[in-house]
Amino acid sequence: MGHPSIDYGRYPDRGILCVDMKSFYASCAAIDRGLDPLTVPLAVVADMNRKGSVVLAATPAMKKKYGIRTGSRLFEIPSAPEIVIVSAQMRKYLEVSTQVTNLFHKFVPKEKIHTYSVDESFLEVGDNKGKFGVPEETAQMIVDELKETFHLDAAIGIGPNMLLSKLCLDLEAKKKGIARWTYDDFQEKLWPVAPLSEMWGIGPRLEHRLNRMGIWSVGQLAKFPLDRLEKTFGVMGNQLYYHANGIDLSDPGAPIIHGQVSYGKSQILLRDYQDPEEVKYVILEMCEEVARRARKKGHAGRTISLGIGYSKSEGSGGFHRSVSIEHPTSITMDIYHACLTLFHRFFNGGVVRRISVTLGNITEDANVQLDLFDDGRDKKRDLGYVMDEIRERYGQDMLLRAVSWTNAGTARHRSRLVGGHYAE
Known part of the structure; x- marks a missing residue:
């Protein structure tokens, strides 16, 4: 269980799926060319005419074999006959992203979908067995349909709230494919995390300030006196404390989806x-x-x-x-x-x-x-x-x-x- 002073029974378990489509831009580009996104070394760049152009996405093979990943530069890509370099086609990627969102709507109502970015979305499916089974079963069906319909590989983190589903995705599901964290077991997986910048929402500058206070892991942050965090960081200190303890009351809040009146x-x-x-x-x-x-x-x-x-x-x-x-x-x-x-x-x-x-x-x-x-x-x-x-x-x-x-x-x-x- 989490922090002994927190009654987790008071907090809702929404059954949030955090869906991430792996190497989305690169996968779309590979599939569009009839190539296997898992085996072809391919990079998507912002502007082919600029040597310093940023790599927006790279396939797993490009990352593993050549060390080229998102944020690399065009001039860093070695000259090899098997390497494929393509210019970004954002309109195409957005079209696919919209089609993927429509697929999500088969599993949850539109108001339960929150598109975090082109390749990442939150879906609220509930914690109990629903139309498509328990959350893990729903997640597996979504992964299977994304593969069958779009030839896209996906990873899904499941949690009782947006924060834990996102952390589950980043820290476990991206390696396993599908994983679930609950209020009962999240601390075993989250509290050992160090350095602090490994946790979603904590950047290098904030990490440095926390280190100066003697806080080096998420577990230490979770057990640090709340009043001292609030005195040092204000409202942010309150959020840090409760996030380290697995509490997040953010509403997924659906974005603009076709057909929605907004x-x-x-x-x-x-x-x-x-x-x-x-x-x-x-x-x-x-x-x-x-x-x-x-x-x-x-x-x-x-x-x-x-x-x-x-x-x-x-x-x-x-x-x-x-x-x-x-x-x-x-x-x-x-x-x-x-x-x-x-x-x-x-x-x-x-x-x-x-x-x-x-x-x-x-x-x-x-x-x-x-x-x-x-x-x-x-x-x-x-x-x-x-x-x-x-x-x-x-x-x-x-x-x-x-x-x-x-x-x-x-x-x-x-x-x-x-x-x-x-x-x-």
């Missing part, structure tokens, strides 16, 4: 963003895009969600939170201010690499009651539609906010890209 935008940034002000610039750009999509359909929404994913230098992790406002809106700044509220409340100061913004709880914009005491609000809504019309007629770059012309802005660059890389 509008969203997510992107993996082209570089690490260390300055919170720069992160806010990108959030504003994304709120603009989400509002535009809603207005295009004549919709407004009451629930705004913000997702922040931290860089690998921070140990990954992040948060996904939502807030509901009194009146439905399609106004960019309404959505942005709601996102700022969430950002200021949950942001831990880490380096950011992934951002998502969602507008949900949708209604018809025309049915939104006008505010008799705020004529400016109605003008802002109308202005949004006028700006959309100008962009539709003359191009998306015709009207951009000033932040889009800063080094932090991404809107100008994204207009030519898919998934942060050239589409074709």
